[in-house]
Structure formats: C-alpha cells, structure tokens
Amino acid sequence: MTDRTPRPTPQRIAVIGAGAVGSYYGARLAQAGHEVHFVMRRDYDAVASGGLTVRSKDGDFRLEHPLVHRTPEEIGPVDWVLVGLKATAIEDARPLIAPLIGDGTRILLLMNGLGLEEIVGGWFGDERVFGGLAFTCINRGEPGVVHHIDYGAVTIGHHLDDPAALDDALALWADATVEVIRAPSLLLARWRKLLWNVPFNGLAVTAGGVTTDVIMGTPDLRAAAESVMREVVAAGNADLAAHGAEVRLDVDADIAAMLAATEAMEVYRPSTMIDFVEGRALEVEAIFGEPLRRARTLGLVVPYLELLTALMRALDPARTTRATSG
Amino acid sequence: MTDRTPRPTPQRIAVIGAGAVGSYYGARLAQAGHEVHFVMRRDYDAVASGGLTVRSKDGDFRLEHPLVHRTPEEIGPVDWVLVGLKATAIEDARPLIAPLIGDGTRILLLMNGLGLEEIVGGWFGDERVFGGLAFTCINRGEPGVVHHIDYGAVTIGHHLDDPAALDDALALWADATVEVIRAPSLLLARWRKLLWNVPFNGLAVTAGGVTTDVIMGTPDLRAAAESVMREVVAAGNADLAAHGAEVRLDVDADIAAMLAATEAMEVYRPSTMIDFVEGRALEVEAIFGEPLRRARTLGLVVPYLELLTALMRALDPARTTRATSG
Numbered sequence: 094m095t096d097r098t099p100r101p102t103p104q105r106i107a108v109i110g111a112g113a114v115g116s117y118y119g120a121r122l123a124q125a126g127h128e129v130h131f132v133m134r135r136d137y138d139a140v141a142s143g144g145l146t147v148r149s150k151d152g153d154f155r156l157e158h159p160l161v162h163r164t165p166e167e168i169g170p171v172d173w174v175l176v177g178l179k180a181t182a183i184e185d186a187r188p189l190i191a192p193l194i195g196d197g198t199r200i201l202l203l204m205n206g207l208g209l210e211e212i213v214g215g216w217f218g219d220e221r222v223f224g225g226l227a228f229t230c231i232n233r234g235e236p237g238v239v240h241h242i243d244y245g246a247v248t249i250g251h252h253l254d255d256p257a258a259l260d261d262a263l264a265l266w267a268d269a270t271v272e273v274i275r276a277p278s279l280l281l282a283r284w285r286k287l288l289w290n291v292p293f294n295g296l297a298v299t300a301g302g303v304t305t306d307v308i309m310g311t312p313d314l315r316a317a318a319e320s321v322m323r324e325v326v327a328a329g330n331a332d333l334a335a336h337g338a339e340v341r342l343d344v345d346a347d348i349a350a351m352l353a354a355t356e357a358m359e360v361y362r363p364s365t366m367i368d369f370v371e372g373r374a375l376e377v378e379a380i381f382g383e384p385l386r387r388a389r390t391l392g393l394v395v396p397y398l399e400l401l402t403a404l405m406r407a408l409d410p411a412r413t414t415r416a417t418s419g
Numbered sequence: 420m421t422d423r424t425p426r427p428t429p430q431r432i433a434v435i436g437a438g439a440v441g442s443y444y445g446a447r448l449a450q451a452g453h454e455v456h457f458v459m460r461r462d463y464d465a466v467a468s469g470g471l472t473v474r475s476k477d478g479d480f481r482l483e484h485p486l487v488h489r490t491p492e493e494i495g496p497v498d499w500v501l502v503g504l505k506a507t508a509i510e511d512a513r514p515l516i517a518p519l520i521g522d523g524t525r526i527l528l529l530m531n532g533l534g535l536e537e538i539v540g541g542w543f544g545d546e547r548v549f550g551g552l553a554f555t556c557i558n559r560g561e562p563g564v565v566h567h568i569d570y571g572a573v574t575i576g577h578h579l580d581d582p583a584a585l586d587d588a589l590a591l592w593a594d595a596t597v598e599v600i601r602a603p604s605l606l607l608a609r610w611r612k613l614l615w616n617v618p619f620n621g622l623a624v625t626a627g628g629v630t631t632d633v634i635m636g637t638p639d640l641r642a643a644a645e646s647v648m649r650e651v652v653a654a655g656n657a658d659l660a661a662h663g664a665e666v667r668l669d670v671d672a673d674i675a676a677m678l679a680a681t682e683a684m685e686v687y688r689p690s691t692m693i694d695f696v697e698g699r700a701l702e703v704e705a706i707f708g709e710p711l712r713r714a715r716t717l718g719l720v721v722p723y724l725e726l727l728t729a730l731m732r733a734l735d736p737a738r739t740t741r742a743t744s745g
Binding site for chain 1: 622625626627629633637639640642643646722723725726727728729730732733734
C-alpha cells in the first residue's frame with residue numbers, strides 16, 4: 094500500500110455466475126485491491142491452477158492466484174455479491190446467493206432486463222439489492238481467459254433509489270478501471286436500456302440473426318424498431334408513474350439518441366442475437382416478457398411488443414414443451 | 420365420346436408455370452378431354468419422352484403423350500391460359516403469356532395473393548382475367564410426376580365479377596375431377612384466403628419454421644394469429660368498400676371458421692413455410708406487401724401486418740441487397 098491517496102476499505106466480494114461479465118468485473122475489483130472470491134464451475138480447474146487472464150482493449154492484466162471456489166458455502170458471508178448470471182438462470186441464483194448473506198451484505202445484479210431486483214429483493218430484502226447495467230462487449234476465451242473487446246461502462250442504481258446506499262455502491266468501484274455511472278433512478282435506467290434491447294435484440298433475432306446495421310439500413314425494419322421504441326417508452330413511463338417515480342423517458346429525445354448511438358456502433362451483434370445463433374437460451378422473459386406483462390397490467394396496447402415477445406418465445410432454443418402443450 | 424351427357428366444347432389451353440400446381444390442374448383438364456399444352460423447362464425431356472404421371476389421393480392417372488413445349492411461341496393463341504407461376508415470378512409472366520393471346524383468350528391465375536389480376540389485367544385487358552384460389556397440397560416428385568396429397572378444390576372468380584364470364588370459366592371444369600367453387604366476388608375470395616395466409620404463413624416462418632399445430636397450440640402465437648386476422652379483416656373490408664363491392668368479411672364468423680379449419684388440419688406446413696425451410700423465394704409482396712400497401716393507403720393502423728411484413732422481407736432468401744442499401 095504505497096499509494097498516496099487513501100484507498101477505500103477493501104471489501105470481501107463474491108462473484109456468482111462468473112462467466113465473461115462476472116469474471117471481468119470481478120477481476121477489475123480484485124485488481125483494485127478488493128478480496129474477490131469467484132464461484133466457478135466450467136473454469137474452476139483452469140483458473141485454480143493457471144490464474145485468470147483478462148485481455149482488454151484497456152490493457153491486458155492477470156490475476157495469478159485468484160480466490161476460486163466450487164461452491165458459495167466455501168466462502169460464507171461477504172460484503173458484496175456480484176451476480177453475473179444470465180437472466181434465464183435467475184431461479185438458480187437463490188441457493189447460490191444465500192450462503193453469502195450476512196448482516197450487511199449487498200447484492201449487485203449485473204444482469205439484463207426488468208424485474209430481477211424485485212425477485213432477489215423478495216428473497217433477501219429490497220434494501221440490499223442494486224442493479225448494474227453493463228454496456229460492454231466481453232467474451233469468454235479458452236478456460237481462464239476473458240476477452241474485453243469494447244465499451245465497459247456500468248450504470249449502477251439502488252433498487253429503492255436510496256442515495257446513501259448508492260454512494261456506497263459507487264465507492265466500491267473507486268479504484269477500479271471501470272467507468273461507473275450513477276443511476277439516481279434504477280427503474281429509469283432499466284427502461285432506458287430496454288428501449289434499446291427490446292427493438293434491437295428482438296429484431297436482430299426475428300429478422301433471422303442479423304446485426305444492427307441491417308436493421309438500421311432496412312427501412313421497414315428501422316421503422317419497426319422505432320415503433321417498438323414508442324411502445325417501450327409508453328410502457329416505461331406508465332410503469333415509472335405506477336412506481337411513484339418522477340422521472341420519465343423522453344419519447345423523442347431518447348429514441349433519437351438510441352438511433353444515433355446505434356448508427357455509430359456500425360456492425361453490432363446484440364447479446365440475444367449471439368445467444369440465438371449459438372443455440373443458447375434467450376433472455377426472453379426479462380427483456381420482453383416482463384415489460385409486456387407490465388404494459389398489459391397498465392392497460393396499454395402494445396402490438397409490436399406482443400408479437401415480438403410471442404416470436405422470441407417461439408424462437409428460444411430453451412423453450413420446452415410449450416409448442417405441444419396447448 | 421361415348422358419354423350420354425353432352426360434354427363442353429373442348430378448349431385449347433396453355434399451362435404456363437407448369438410446376439406442381441399448374442401440371443396437376445392442366446392434367447385434370449386434359450383428362451377431361453381438353454387440348455392442353457404445357458410449357459415446361461425443367462421437366463420437358465422427362466414429360467416429352469415419358470408422359471405426365473399424377474399420383475392422386477383421388478386415384479392415380481397418366482397422360483401418355485401430353486402436348487409439351489419449350490416456349491409459348493410454339494403454341495400460339497389459345498382459348499385459356501392457366502398461369503401456375505409463383506407470385507414472386509409475376510414479372511416473368513408477361514412474355515410467357517403474350518404469344519398465347521388471341522381475340523377471345525382468357526387467363527386464369529392459379530396464384531397466391533393480392534394484386535396479381537390488376538397487373539395481368541393491365542397488360543392484356545381486365546375482362547380476360549380470372550383468379551383461381553387453389554386449396555390443395557400438391558408436390559413435384561421426380562421429373563414427370565406430380566403428387567396430389569390432399570384437398571384440391573379451386574375457387575374461381577372473374578376479375579371484374581362478370582357473372583356470364585364466370586359461367587364460362589366454371590364450364591371449362593365441368594368434366595374435370597376437380598371441385599370448383601364459384602366466387603361471385605373475386606376480391607372477397609382473395610381477402611378471405613389472405614385471412615388465413617397472412618397469419619399462418621407469416622407466423623409459421625417468423626416463429627422459426629413451425630407447423631400450424633404449433634401456432635394453434637402456443638397461446639401467444641395463437642393470440643397473435645387472431646390479432647393479425649382482425650387487421651386483415653379491417654383492411655379487406657376497407658379495400659372491398661373502396662372497390663365498390665357490397666360484400667364484406669365477417670370479423671367474428673370468418674375468423675372463427677378459419678381457426679376451426681386450422682384446428683382440423685392438425686399438422687400443416689403453409690406453402691411459405693415450406694419455401695422458407697427449403698431456401699426458396701417467399702411470396703412476400705403478394706401475401707403481405709400488397710395487403711399492407713392497401714391498408715396504409717386506406718389509412719388503417721396495422722402494426723401486426725407492418726411487423727410481419729418487415730420480418731418476412733428480411734427473412735426472404737431471395738432478398739437482394741436491401742439490407743445494405745439503406
């Protein structure tokens with residue numbers, strides 16, 4: 094500890110769902126001096142013997158002897174739980190998180206979609222729960238290697254929008270090489286991300302596994318994206334109002350900003366499209382199903398969201414016997 | 420000619436687009452005693468040397484020496500032109516039909532979709548043009564063989580709904596082993612078929628290449644099918660009104676009938692779904708694009724039709740550079 098500026102108190106952290114995203118952000122926190130424990134399955138042997146390597150556009154680095162475990166019981170209560178599971182695995186999260194909970198434990202969900210904080214808050218208490226929205230392109234390489242290709246910022250909010258709690262969450266990242274953005278309203282941040290994910294993840298899959306440039310360059314797909322966005326804005330603003338929030342999405346400005354950002358990305362493969370072409374489970378309920386349920390509950394007519402959701406469910410490689418159960 | 424009842428005067432008929440549907444109905448007319456000329460490409464040699472075989476659920480039969488040609492110029496003017504092209508090939512039809520046209524020549528379009536009679540009527544005169552809607556399951560087998568698997572009825576209407584002209588068209592089939600149904604309003608018949616084709620061909624493709632039983636057995640896909648149908652009824656009825664027709668689709672009765680018929684079909688592969696899974700051009704414009712254009716022109720809001728059409732265009736294996744042209 095030779096730094097001249099005081100460092101935040103090192104925190105004891107557990108990473109659950111240490112795939113590409115969990116491993117990357119956990120490694121960044123370890124690099125910043127925190128005590129980070131990784132619960133790993135597939136990569137346990139490789140990481141235990143050979144360390145965790147991050148190849149990053151911001152500079153490669155390596156944890157020689159990361160704290161790696163096969164079960165959360167080996168770790169016990171921690172200050173922070175980072176959950177990097179896919180939203181499709183939310184039901185698996187409870188037994189993985191439970192052994193890590195102590196009096197002051199907080200949980201950061203680095204996951205996509207709507208309604209996850211409610212679920213986890215219902216299990217362990219709302220005040221513990223934070224949401225993290227990662228805008229990033231990170232892939233797993235060979236076991237023990239993570240590739241951080243592009244972007245990397247995380248927007249963090251508190252499930253109950255408590256400013257002091259949010260201060261603590263942001264302080265965790267003070268020395269980490271990660272751009273962290275404060276979300277005074279987590280629900281607004283979630284809906285703003287859905288404003289992009291619903292049209293672009295949805296159309297990229299339903300149009301046959303295409304990249305964002307195809308959607309932007311095909312007039313009727315781009316028009317469909319805008320129509321989807323208008324429905325998401327309407328649903329999001331009704332949901333924010335129903336939750337007593339004072340903030341709102343701005344239908345024109347936010348949609349224009351998303352379209353401009355998407356133009357700037359040029360060729361981009363939305364995460365759900367990657368899952369689709371690789372035959373993995375799609376995050377349908379968190380990105381489509383829950384927004385649709387809220388829109389319906391609030392009495393909104395959202396035909397684009399209805400049809401996209403139905404098609405995403407049908408196209409989900411993980412769908413079980415729905416097709417033959419009716 | 421040993422029949423006791425008078426037969427209709429044998430007609431000189433040319434079949435253009437002699438794929439499965441054209442070959443089957445042309446063969447039925449030849450079987451009934453008409454002089455039927457087939458314009459063939461792929462199957463020319465096989466049929467010229469080995470005849471045309473129909474394996475039918477209503478009994479197999481065989482034309483030993485069918486009149487087969489490589490070009491319509493070899494045939495010259497005829498009484499009737501049967502056009503069995505796919506709607507995607509409508510632009511190819513004009514030079515194929517032109518050499519067959521004489522003073523009294525009539526044209527029966529055995530094709531799917533909306534707007535084809537207008538196109539062909541614009542080329543050769545509206546009064547000559549009839550539409551035939553085949554409800555059938557017919558496949559090509561080896562060269563020179565057609566498999567008639569199921570159904571087989573043809574609904575026929577006149578482009579201008581002239582009853583006397585329609586009488587002539589129906590008389591052509593008097594001795595043919597084909598169930599022919601009179602359509603006093605061809606436009607109503609076209610929209611009624613779209614009431615099925617738009618939801619079921621569209622969802623069968625966009626849900627990933629599924630059969631009708633999957634759509635019927637998946638609650639949100641079935642709900643989407645019904646929502647699509649409501650839009651098609653609205654568009655069809657507005658289009659009928661705009662054309663001065665007095666007939667209308669019945670939103671509840673017609674939708675209920677289509678759903679009941681689809682339940683009864685059990686496992687069915689819509690034609691566009693077969694084209695999709697086999698990588699062939701989809702009949703997008705005739706089944707989706709033209710109904711959508713009419714709905715927009717008539718000021719209707721049809722979000723399901725908008726999104727389905729955009730997705731079908733994107734999924735069409737025949738789409739050219741649309742994706743990169745914007």
